[in-house]
Amino acid sequence: MSSLFLRTLREDPADAEVPSHKLLVRAGYIRRAAPGIYTWLPLGLKVLRRVEAIVREEMDAIGAQELSFPALLPREPYEASNRWTEYGDGIFRLHDRKGADYLLGPTHEEMFTLAVKDLYSSYKDLPLAIYQIQNKYRDEARPRAGLLRGREFIMKDSYSFDIDDAGLDASYQRHRDAYIRIFDRLGFSYVIVYAHSGAMGGSRSEEFLARVAVGEDTFVQCTVCDYAANVEAVEIPAPAAVSWDDAPAAHAEQTPDTPTIDSLVAHLEQAFPRDDRSWTGADTLKNVLLVLEHPDGTSEPLAIGLPGDREVDEKRLEAHVYPAEFRPFGEADFAAYPDLAKGYIGPGALGEESKTGIRYLVDPRVVDGTRWVTGADIEGSHVLDLVAGRDFTADGTIEAAEVRAGDPCPRLDGGVLEAERGLEMGHVFQLGRKFAEALDLKVLDENGKLVTVTMGSYGVGVTRAVAAIAEGTLDDLGLCWPRNVAPADVHLVAAGKDDAIFAAADRIATELAQAGVEVLYDDRTGKVSPGVKFKDAELIGVPTIVVVGRNLAESGTVEVKDRASGEKTEVAAEAVVAHLLDLVRP
C-alpha cells in the first residue's frame, strides 16, 4: 500500500446517492469521469476482472464460445432491425469524417445474428452459443447510483441459435443453469422472476434480481406458491365475465365538484348510500389520458381505464408501450379535444369508434358485466351502473395499473403477493425469430429446406454486479467483499513502528505471495498510524485482515480478523501462513 495507486477518502463524495457508490469511491475502487462514466482504479479493476472470470468460466462450461464485437457499430444492421429508430435518445450516435452514421452499441443482437449468417448455413452447425464480455453504451436520461446505472458499462451478452423451439428451450435452460451457478459464486442474494418480454417480441423471459433496497425494479412473490415476477411482468388475473341481467340501466347523476376519486367516493357515500357496503375507489372507473411518443417522432393520445383505487404504474406502462415513451396529457392536448370534460371523462368519449377517436385500453379487471361509476363527459356529472360490455367496449386491455402487496397471486391459489425491491443482474430470454427474420438468418434443415433460426438472448451486467455485490454486503465500517470477488485474499497490516513488526509482516507477505495468495500489504511507514490502517482495512473490505502489532513482541502472535463477522483470532506468527492458507483455500 505504500506504492499502490490508491487514496482512501474519509468523506462521502458529493454526487453519490447509494451506499455502495459512496464506499467504492471512498475506498479508492472507482472515480467518476463524467455522469454515468467511471474510471476503474487498481482495486476496482481487480474485482471487475474476478467477476468477469467467473462469468467466463461458467459460459465456457456450457460450451458457449467467446468472441468480441466492436463497440463502435455501423448504422445499417440497426436500420434493418428498426432499432436505429426505436432507440430514440437512448443511444449514443455519431458520424465519422465521411458523414457515415455510427452508434455505440447498447446491445448486439444484430451483430451476433449477422455473424452467424456470415459463418453458418446448415442445421448441422446448430445449436450454437456465442458470447462476449464487452463495453456497452446507453445514453441514460438519468444515470444514477454510480455503477448501478451507468452510460458506459461492461456486460456479458450471449446468444443461442437453434433450428427449432425444442432446441431453444434446451439452450435457454443451459443458460439459466449457468446463471444460477454464476450468481451463486458471485455471492449475493438473488431471486429469479418472470420478466416482461413484450418489447423484444419473444416468449419465455426471466430476470435474476439482486435483493437490494436500492434496486430500481419491484418484484412480487406469492406467499403460497413459487410465483415471482417483476411487477412489469405481472399479469392481472381477469375475473370471469358476469351477467348483467340484474343490472339497472346506466344513469347519469349530478356530482358537482368531484374531479378526484376521493371527492367522488365521498359524494357517492353521501348522495347514493348503499345498504350493504360503502363506496370505494374500486367501484369507480378512472380514465387516465396520456400522449404516446413514438421513436419516429409521431405521437398519439391514449386513454387508460382502471379501477379508481389504483394508480398507473409508470414502469409497467413503460414496459407495455415500449418503444414508445409517454407524457401526461397537457392543457394544449385537452384544448385539442373539446369533447373531453377534464375530471369527468368517461368511456362515452373514448375509443376508436367514439367522437374523439382516442384509443382506449382498460385494466384486465374491467370484464364484461362489471358495473362502474365513471365520468359522464359533462363537467360535474358521473354515470352510475355503467356496465362493461353492455354500455361500453374498450379497444383492448393494458397491464398498467399498479400491483400492490396483498393483491392475489395471479395463479389464484389463495396466496397473496409480497413486494420487494430488486436490481436486474441477469436476463435470460427466448428472443425467438424476430432478429433472424429482420436480418434473414436462415439455415438448411435436414430436408434441405431453408428455415429461420430461433434465438435466445442472455445478459449479465458485469459492472453492475460489482456494485450490487458491494451494495449487498457492505456494513457500517465499509465494503465487505465475498471471498470469490475480493480484490485480495488477505489484507496484511503492519501496525507499529518496530523493525521487528515490519520484518515479521514482510516475511508473512512474501510467504503468502509465494503460495499464490493475493495479499494487500499495508507497509506504510511514517505518519500513517495503526488506527488509520485499521480504518482503511475495514473500508477496503478484503475478507481476512491480519494485524502484525503489539502482540508480536508480547506473545509472539498476530491477529486474524474476519472482516464480515468482526471475529478475531490470535495466531502464533510462525503458524499464521498455514492458518491463512486453510482459510483462503478451504
Add this chain to the structure above:
Amino acid sequence: MSSLFLRTLREDPADAEVPSHKLLVRAGYIRRAAPGIYTWLPLGLKVLRRVEAIVREEMDAIGAQELSFPALLPREPYEASNRWTEYGDGIFRLHDRKGADYLLGPTHEEMFTLAVKDLYSSYKDLPLAIYQIQNKYRDEARPRAGLLRGREFIMKDSYSFDIDDAGLDASYQRHRDAYIRIFDRLGFSYVIVYAHSGAMGGSRSEEFLARVAVGEDTFVQCTVCDYAANVEAVEIPAPAAVSWDDAPAAHAEQTPDTPTIDSLVAHLEQAFPRDDRSWTGADTLKNVLLVLEHPDGTSEPLAIGLPGDREVDEKRLEAHVYPAEFRPFGEADFAAYPDLAKGYIGPGALGEESKTGIRYLVDPRVVDGTRWVTGADIEGSHVLDLVAGRDFTADGTIEAAEVRAGDPCPRLDGGVLEAERGLEMGHVFQLGRKFAEALDLKVLDENGKLVTVTMGSYGVGVTRAVAAIAEGTLDDLGLCWPRNVAPADVHLVAAGKDDAIFAAADRIATELAQAGVEVLYDDRTGKVSPGVKFKDAELIGVPTIVVVGRNLAESGTVEVKDRASGEKTEVAAEAVVAHLLDLVRP
C-alpha cells in the same frame, strides 16, 4: 472444430490489401464490421488475449499498476490540453442527449494526468507507473490493411510520473527494458529507432518497429554504428559554415523554359559548363510552396528551400508541422501572391521580411556560405552563385527533405544509411511536463514546495501486434503463429473415417487437455476430407499439427508436423502425448 464458431474461406476477401489481413479473414480470426472496425472471432480473440497477457505480465513485472479509463470521455480535459482542437478530424466526437460534448479516446494522457492529480500530492508517492489495456478510437482518413491501421483497436498505454528528470530517465529505461522483453516474447523481428517527438513537446523518444514490408514507416540504419531512426526523426547533419570570400557576386541569368530541376540542370550544363564537374540537382535550391492548415481553421503559406535533387518527404514534413496539416499551393494561392514567379521562385521573394511575407524554412544543409542556383523570381530566369548568409537568410530550418539510402549517417562516422520499412508496434517517450502543466499536476517536494511532475508515455499496439506477428510469420500455406501467441498449442487432425482413428484422436485430445495443453481438435466427420482438414490446419497456423491417419493402422504411429518448417516426425500413438508435452513445454 465440429462445433467451433469458424468457417475458413478459400478465397481472399475483396477488401484485403495485405497478406496478414487476407489470411486472418480466410482463417476465421476476424471479420470486418465497418471500415477499420473488426469483430474478433474465437480464434482471433485467443491470440489477442495471449498478446494482452504477455504485455500485462511484463508491465506488472516493472511495478506498473493496471487501471481502466473509460473510452467515452468528456471534452473538458481535452479542452484544457488544447487537443480537443488539435485533433481536428482525427477523432470521433459526439454529444449526449443533453448536448454535452464527448469524444472516443484516441489516447489518454489527460485522464492519467488528472487521476494522479486527484489521488496524489507528494513526492513520496512517486515514482508511479500506471497503465491500461483498452479500446482506442481514431477516425483515420484512410483505414487500411485490416488490423494494421484500424479505427477501433486495443492499445496498452502507460504513463510514468516522476518528481525530476533523473526519475523520468529511470522510468523510461524500465519501460524500454520491459518493451524489449514484450517484443522478444511476442516473437517477431523488430528494431528500436529514434522517433520524432516534436509534436508532443517531449525529449527522448524511441519506437519499436516490426520489420515488415507492409509497414507504413521507413527507418534508416547506419552501416557502421548502431544509429537507427524513423526517417521522421532523422536530423540532417548541418555541414559547417564556409567562407564566402572567394565567391563571385550573385548574377541573374536567362534560363528560358527551365521550370523543373532537370530542365534547369540541362540548361546549366549547356550554357554554363564547369571544368571540374557537371551540374547536378544538388547545386540548385528548390523552393516548394505549401499551405499549412491549422486545427483552429486558420491557414498560412509556407515555403521550403531544399537541395534540388531531393523531394519533400510528406511524412517528415507532417511530423514537423503537426498539429497543422498541409496542402499543395494551388492556382488560387499563386494568384494571391503576384510576386511569386511560378517555377522560378527564389529566396528573394520569400521570408517574413520579404514583399510576400511568406515564412521561409530551409533544409539544414543550406548553411552560411553555401552557393546555390535558384529562381530569380522572374519567369525564365535564375540566379547563380547566390550565397546563403550573404545574399539571403531564411526564417529557420526544417527537416522535410527526403532521407535516402546512401546518405551519410548523422553521426558522421563514415557510415551510410540503409532504409527499410517498419511498422510501429511500440513507442516509449519522455513526455516531460506538457500535460502536467496544462492540467496543473503538482506535488510537494522534499522542501514542501509545489513542483510540476514530469511524465513518460509508453504505448504498445496490441491489435496491431496480432497483425504484425501474422504478417511477419505467414507463408504460402497460411498463418504460422509463434508458440507464445498461437490460438492453440496443438492442432490435432483425425484424418480418415475409421472409428479407430477417431478413438485414438479422442484419447490424445483428452489427455492433452488434461495436461493443460490447448488443443484445436479437428473432429469433423461426414464430407470433410483429410485434404480439407490439412489445408485448414495449415491456414490456421497452430505451430504443431498432429495427424492421426492411415499410419495408425499400418504402423501404430501418428504424424507430428512442425507448421513453420514443415518437418514431419512419425511418433508411436502411445508416446505422442509425452512427445507433445516436451514440445509444448520445453
